Amino acid sequence: MPLYRTGMTLEIHVALLVVLAAIILISGLLIGRALVLRAHRSGDGGAGGTTASGAGPDSTGPDGAGSGPGQRTSSGEDGEPPRRDRAALVVNPTKAGADDARRLLLRLSREKGWEDPLVLETTVADPGEGQAREAVDQGATVVIAAGGDGTVRAVGGALVGTSVALGILPLGTGNLLARNLDVVLDRPEWALRTALSGQSALIDTGSLRVDPDGPARTFLVMAGIGFDAEVMGTVNEDLKDRVGWLAYAEAGSRKLLGHRVDVTVTTDDGEERQAKIRSIVAGNCGRLQGGVWLFPDAEIDDGLLDLLIVSPRNLAEWVGVLTSIIGKRVRRGLHTATLQGETFTIRASEGVEVQVDGDAYGTTDFLELAVEPASLYVMRPTPDIKRRIRREAFGLSTAGGPYLTI
Ligand SMILES: [Mg+2]
Helix, strand or coil: CHHHHHHHHHHHHHHHHHHHHHHHHHHHHHHCCCCCCCCCCCCCCCCCCCCCCCCCCCCCCCCCCCCCCCCCCCCCCCCCCCCCCCEEEEECCCCCCHHHHHHHHHHHHHHHCCCCCEEEECCCCCCCHHHHHHHHHCCCCEEEEEECHHHHHHHHHHHCCCCCEEEEEECCCCCHHHHHCCCCCCCHHHHHHHHHHCEEEEEEEEEEECCCCCCCEEECCEEEEEHHHHHHHHCCHHHHHHHCCHHHHHHHHHHCCCCCEEEEEECCCCCEEEEEECEEEEECCCECHHHCECCCCCCCCCCCEEEEEECCCCHHHHHHHHHHHHCCCHHHCCCEEEEEECEEEEEEEEEEEEEECCEEEEEEEEEEEEEEEEEEEEEECCHHHHHHHHHHHHHHCCCCCCCCCC
16 A cells, blocks of 8 residues: 555656656747747947958869859850859848858858858848848849848848848757758858858748738748747747747746637638637748657648647647647647648637747737748758768767757
């Protein structure tokens, strides 16, 4: 009898520990999906670019066989000198690594025989869209977003529908698009080499409206309403600077037990579904931190959005959601449902918070989500670049590969 009681006590303790761990993981993972940054706190800066045109060595550089974006090779007419390729860097100056990025890009551009890069800083008022448009106007071959997911979204949004490719130098917390494009996260030089000498690919983007007659806003990775958006809206920025994505876990634990909202989801074919939700997230691609795939079926170039509807009633059901996601069983998961389509319209019984690639975007009871197929050129690593990164990583360290995903 005493042994039996001891066993029961142990079981209860283990169960409590599991629930505690689950709370932390739920917050970190569910939330962590769009993890991003509203970190543009520095008020200065401005779109002052450097436009020096130093003459670099006319070499092909050590990047291997990448095709590179654009690659203007034609000489000008009427005896004009040939116009050389030029990268633009749209950089969030508040991020660690921003200064190194300028120096590295200058060196790599000269190695390739490109013009010296155009450098434009983001500001609180303009996190990247205006700078990216200016770069396009000035004839940039590729526009590199150097910052967190907010910078990447702003720059990418401005490049949608143009023939100018988006390069990414990940300097943020989530770096979700970089992860989904296999852009190396922890080696800035190789991320920049990928932007200059990788292969360009045409991907889908998403667009979102919170007013049927209002303007559309671009998202590159995911957008949604409910729990995750509430967390994005309340995450402590100072904590985020100190502990990264764990700050979202902290905010998540405060928001976990909110109430469910009645929604109607209308799909492409006009079919309506009713649900009581804690969260709905539309994904353009599926990879999150920690190797977790929130949308196991999502492809970034399939012309479809994946929709995840999350409906747990209580903590125990949240644990079910978590196990579904970790176990890659979201498709038939506990308290979750998934849909694929080109457009979704969501009407909610009350105002719910919205997040767009991790940025809080106000409150709405109406949300229209649509895929914009094949609308953005991006630079991805070539197999050769991947091999070189791997080789360099193994030469420097035997612990782990180059793709650190946490
Ligand atoms: Mg897709």
